[in-house]
Structures are given as structure tokens and as C-alpha cells.
Amino acid sequence: MKKILLLGASGSIGTQTVDIIRSHPEELQLVGASVGKNREYLESLLQTFSLEYVYCIDTDLELESRYPNTRFYFGSDGLNRIVKEESYDLLVNALVGFAGFKPTLLAINEGKNIALANKETLVAGGDIIMKAVKEKGVDLYPIDSEHSAIFQCLQGHEKKDVRRLIITGSGGSFRDLKREELADVTLKDALKHPVWSMGAKITIDSATMMNKGFEVMEAHHLFDIDYDHIDVILHKQSIVHSMVEYEDGSTIAQLGAPDMHLAIKYALLYPRHKADEKTSRLDWDMLTSLDFKKMDYKRYPLVKLAKDVGKYGGNFGAILIGANDEAVSLFLHERIKFCEIESYIFRTLEAARFVKDPEPEEIIRANQWAIEYVDSLWANS
Ligand code: NDP
Ligand code: MG
Numbered sequence: 001m002k003k004i005l006l007l008g009a010s011g012s013i014g015t016q017t018v019d020i021i022r023s024h025p026e027e028l029q030l031v032g033a034s035v036g037k038n039r040e041y042l043e044s045l046l047q048t049f050s051l052e053y054v055y056c057i058d059t060d061l062e063l064e065s066r067y068p069n070t071r072f073y074f075g076s077d078g079l080n081r082i083v084k085e086e087s088y089d090l091l092v093n094a095l096v097g098f099a100g101f102k103p104t105l106l107a108i109n110e111g112k113n114i115a116l117a118n119k120e121t122l123v124a125g126g127d128i129i130m131k132a133v134k135e136k137g138v139d140l141y142p143i144d145s146e147h148s149a150i151f152q153c154l155q156g157h158e159k160k161d162v163r164r165l166i167i168t169g170s171g172g173s174f175r176d177l178k179r180e181e182l183a184d185v186t187l188k189d190a191l192k193h194p195v196w197s198m199g200a201k202i203t204i205d206s207a208t209m210m211n212k213g214f215e216v217m218e219a220h221h222l223f224d225i226d227y228d229h230i231d232v233i234l235h236k237q238s239i240v241h242s243m244v245e246y247e248d249g250s251t252i253a254q255l256g257a258p259d260m261h262l263a264i265k266y267a268l269l270y271p272r273h274k275a276d277e278k279t280s281r282l283d284w285d286m287l288t289s290l291d292f293k294k295m296d297y298k299r300y301p302l303v304k305l306a307k308d309v310g311k312y313g314g315n316f317g318a319i320l321i322g323a324n325d326e327a328v329s330l331f332l333h334e335r336i337k338f339c340e341i342e343s344y345i346f347r348t349l350e351a352a353r354f355v356k357d358p359e360p361e362e363i364i365r366a367n368q369w370a371i372e373y374v375d376s377l378w379a380n381s
Pocket of ligand 2 (some may be wrong): 144145146215
């Protein structure tokens with residue numbers, strides 16, 4: 001029985017992870033969970049599972065008093081305490097944004113295995129995280145569908161035979177618009193992803209294609225492949241989730257319906273490919289073709305930027321995450337226009353001070369600096 005601590009249980013990945021855990025009671029046991037503000041969802045989990053411990057941001061003594069057998073954590077340090085002090089076998093990190101970084105690092109340092117959806121962790125501090133993974137000898141399973149695909153395509157093969165990784169991207173909500181048509185797009189339009197149903201922040205990251213840039217950086221860290229051997233290709237259908245090209249010319253792809261349950265389940269039940277009531281299958285009688293298109297880095301400059309930031313390394317990933325988290329938050333609150341997300345990110349990186357080999361505290365500082373810099377750009381606009 002694998003004991004699971006799920007952070008971000010009330011989100012898009014979190015609720016799908018709960019589906020998977022519920023479908024495999026013979027192997028998976030939810031022992032702890034966190035939400036942010038969604039108290040109702042936390043209560044539904046407390047009613048369904050016998051949770052040993054839980055977290056929510058705001059102190060709720062009334063809820064705590066009704067579940068005397070569960071330990072409650074609240075406040076800004078609660079997630080860090082839970083990952084360090086509690087007992088579990090696998091941390092599933094489905095938090096959104098930079099909030100995911102420190103709990104992941106602390107859990108690795110405790111020797112825990114990680115299933116990681118929170119890509120911001122690797123983009124902000126990938127070198128630190130991967131070093132800790134090696135030192136502690138823990139397993140890190142990717143949940144992001146592209147990385148789950150690459151992970152699957154690498155099984156049974158030699159890393160030295162890998163020629164390049166090919167990450168597919170759907171193109172996001174505005175994939176049929178030219179750059180000049182983006183000036184007046186609305187939040188409502190941006191939140192309508194053509195293929196995937198996801199949380200608000202990553203849906204905006206997909207529309208700007210920052211998400212694809214993050215995925216290139218994530219792939220670099222997870223699979224230890226240099227940036228010149230990671231390519232992006234546009235694939236509207238999101239059926240081919242990514243590919244690995246080998247030296248002998250063979251390309252191995254992983255295909256599946258655009259449904260995150262599959263990637264989450266592989267991370268939780270690795271190396272098994274098991275069926276359950278959430279399994280969705282491709283209908284090969286209906287699927288007559290697969291479409292691909294060359295990546296256009298001028299149309300999506302944030303993908304190129306992410307590659308450059310990744311090559312610089314140091315604290316720039318943390319600055320990119322801080323700038324993007326804050327700019328997207330401003331856009332979600334309808335304080336800036338869609339195109340300003342991109343310009344705020346570029347301006348923040350231009351103003352940033354480079355630190356070559358940052359410690360975790362420097363990563364946190366750089367991230368905070370970027371948030372404040374974006375806020376100052378907005379305040380002076
Ligand atoms: P959601 O916004 O749907 O969920 C985020 C979760 O994190 C919620 O449970 C939320 O709590 C919690 N949370 C947010 N901020 C805090 C905080 N400061 N402290 C504690 N908890 C917090 O996000 P997604 O599920 O869409 O995405 C999660 C991660 O997975 C992201 O990094 C995303 O990029 C990545 N990812 C997502 C995919 C998807 O299909 N959704 C696909 C691939 C990767 P509450 O709602 O209760 O406030
Ligand atoms: Mg993805």
C-alpha cells in the first residue's frame with residue numbers, strides 16, 4: 001500500500017488525483033491532503049477518506065473540532081511542516097505557482113518520492129531540486145502530460161542513444177490568431193482552451209505559450225538533456241503527447257486521449273498501465289490523421305525566452321516564474337491586458353540581477369523580487 005500526501009487536492013490535477021486514488025484502493029491510500037481556500041472540498045475529503053492530517057491556508061478551529069482524529073495545519077508555514085513532520089511514501093504536488101517549490105525540496109530532503117505536476121518547482125529551482133533528488137536517491141515521477149509521455153518513451157532505452165526530445169504543443173486558446181490580433185482579446189476568451197480542461201493559471205500560460213517554454217525547461221531538468229536537443233512542435237489535436245527521437249532515426253511517441261488521468265495514474269502506479277473507470281481511449285476508427293506544424297518562435301516569443309533563460313540558469317528561472325505568476329494573476333484580475341503579460345515578463349528579466357549558483361534562499365528571494373518588480377510596473381503604468 002502506497003501512502004499518499006496530496007498537495008493542491010482541490011485543483012484540477014488534485015481532484016483528478018483523488019479520482020485515481022479512489023479507483024485503486026488496493027494500492028493507493030490517501031493519508032494527507034491540502035487545499036488552499038476551498039474549505040468545502042476539504043470537508044468532502046474528510047468525509048470520504050480517513051485522513052491522518054490536512055492543511056488549509058486559513059485557520060478553521062470549528063472544522064478541526066469536528067474531526068478530532070485528524071491533525072490540522074494552517075498558515076504560511078503549514079505546508080512546509082506537513083511535508084517534514086508527517087508520514088507518507090509519495091508526495092503528489094499539484095499546487096499551482098511558486099508555492100510548490102519549498103515543500104517539494106523539503107520532501108526530497110526527507111527522502112520522499114515525488115509525483116510532480118507543479119512545473120514551477122523545476123523551472124524556478126531545477127538544478128537544486130535535481131541535485132537533491134540524486135543525493136537522496138528518491139524517485140521523481142512527472143505528471144505533466146508531455147513529460148509523462150517522454151518518460152514512457154524512454155523506458156527500456158539507453159540515454160546515450162537519445163538524439164532529441166520533441167515536445168508537442170496544442171497552441172492554446174489563441175492559436176488561430178496572429179500576434180496583431182491579440183491586442184483586445186478578453187480573459188473569457190483566454191480561459192477557453194480548445195482541448196484541455198485545466199486550472200485558470202495554466203490555461204493562461206497555455207494561451208501565451210509560456211507553458212510550453214516551462215515544459216522545455218522542465219524536460220531539461222527531468223531528463224538531463226541539453227536545450228539544443230529539445231524541440232517544440234505544434235500539434236493541435238493533443239493526441240501525440242510528446243516523442244523521443246533516437247540516434248538510429250527511430251522516433252518513439254506516446255499517444256492517448258487528452259485526459260490528465262492517464263499521466264497522473266502512470267506517476268502513481270508506475271510502471272503499471274492499469275485500467276479503471278476513468279480510462280479514456282482513442283477511437284482509431286474515427287482518427288483519420290494527425291496534424292503537425294513547425295513551431296513559430298516569432299509568434300510565441302515566450303517559448304524562445306524560456307530556452308534562453310534555461311541556458312543562462314542561475315536565479316533567472318525563479319525570476320521568470322515570479323514575473324509570470326504575478327503578471328498572470330494581474331491578468332486574471334483583469335488589471336492588465338493579455339499582451340502585457342509578455343511585456344511584463346521581458347521587462348522584469350531585463351531589470352534582473354543575475355546570480356550564478358543560487359542557494360534555495362536566493363531562489364525564494366529572486367522570485368519575490370520579480371513579483372514586486374511586476375507590481376511596481378503595474379503601479380506605475
Ligand atoms: P488549480 O489552480 O486548479 O489548483 C491549484 C491547487 O493549489 C488548488 O488546490 C489550490 O487551492 C492550491 N493552492 C493555490 N495556491 C496555494 C497556496 N498559496 N497555498 C496552498 N495551496 C494553494 O491548478 P492546476 O491543477 O491546473 O495545476 C496545478 C499544477 O499542475 C500547476 O503547476 C500546473 O502548471 C500543473 N499542470 C496542470 C495541468 C492541468 O491539466 N491542470 C496539466 C499539467 C501540469 P484552492 O483552490 O483550495 O484555493
Ligand atoms: Mg503539459
